[in-house]
Amino acid sequence: xxEFMDKLHSTFVEGxxxxxxxxxxxxxxxxxxxxxxxxxxxxxxxxxxxxxxxKTGKMKILNFFAKIYLTVIRGTPVMVQLxxxxxxxxxxxxxxxxFVGILAFGLNSAAYVAEIVRSGIMSIDNGQFEAGxxxxxxxxxTMFYIIMPQAFKNVLPALGNECxxxxxxxxxxxxxxxxxxxxxxxxIRSVTYEAFLPLIAVALIYLVIVMFMTYLVSRLERRLAKSxxx
Numbered sequence: 001x002x003e004f005m006d007k008l009h010s011t012f013v014e015g016x017x018x019x020x021x022x023x024x025x026x027x028x029x030x031x032x033x034x035x036x037x038x039x040x041x042x043x044x045x046x047x048x049x050x051x052x053x054x055k056t057g058k059m060k061i062l063n064f065f066a067k068i069y070l071t072v073i074r075g076t077p078v079m080v081q082l083x084x085x086x087x088x089x090x091x092x093x094x095x096x097x098x099f100v101g102i103l104a105f106g107l108n109s110a111a112y113v114a115e116i117v118r119s120g121i122m123s124i125d126n127g128q129f130e131a132g133x134x135x136x137x138x139x140x141x142t143m144f145y146i147i148m149p150q151a152f153k154n155v156l157p158a159l160g161n162e163c164x165x166x167x168x169x170x171x172x173x174x175x176x177x178x179x180x181x182x183x184x185x186x187x188i189r190s191v192t193y194e195a196f197l198p199l200i201a202v203a204l205i206y207l208v209i210v211m212f213m214t215y216l217v218s219r220l221e222r223r224l225a226k227s228x229x230x
Contacts, residue, residue: 011197017188024184025205031101031180032167038106039166040159043113046070048143050114051121055129056139066114073111079172081108086176097178101170109166116158120151153224160217164210171206181205 012018046066053063073081082104090100124147132142174183185202189195 007194007197011188011192011194012201015191017191020179020184020187021181021201021205024179024181027098027179028167028170028173028181031098031105031170031173031178032163034102035105035109035166035170036163038102039109039113039162042106042110044117046110046114047117047121050118052139052143054118054122055126070111070114073108074115078105078108078169079175082172083175097173097176100176101173101178101180105166105170105173108169109162112162112165113159116155116162117151120155120158121147123154124150156224157217157221160213160220164213164217167209167213168206 012021046069049059049062049066053059082101085104086095086097086100121143128146128150129139129142132146137145170180171182173180174186177183179187182202185198188198192198
């Protein structure tokens, strides 16, 4: 036991190396938070374009570009997208790595959010559009005041799970030398030549966060189910 405590001390306490984990955790949470916002906003816009085209045949040009975007983003690894944005798109400019991480993970998440929301919109019965028309609402108002609230409620659990996936995907941010949680653990490993404790610590931190987010999603699902029964 004393040997284990000595290892803990030499790995995390000496040189205040535990700060690599706390600073990395802070960066991971910041990236996740803003990437979720970007992904949700862009994803909802793409979903509206795609579902509107499917239902009305309009927005053909926007739908064409949206389909290309979804195909490219969903068909390539997020790590490759991150590297392309940093080393290719912004290669000639000085840019904050945190911004690059938020942009890359947000754009990636938007593609999956778009399909989740689109499936929610398409699951709403066409009678709801007819009900909106009978109330004198045009397509746009029907979409925003009648369809979207119902679709949003239906896909909330799936959107919650997408946030969890996004959190874990940020672990590749270290490939552009962005000090996220995983990179913090790797720095400790490279300094101490001790791999077990830093990596286990990183894994446990991710596990705790994911368990907490899973708990919130589960509570949300139960609340939605309860409101449906009520």
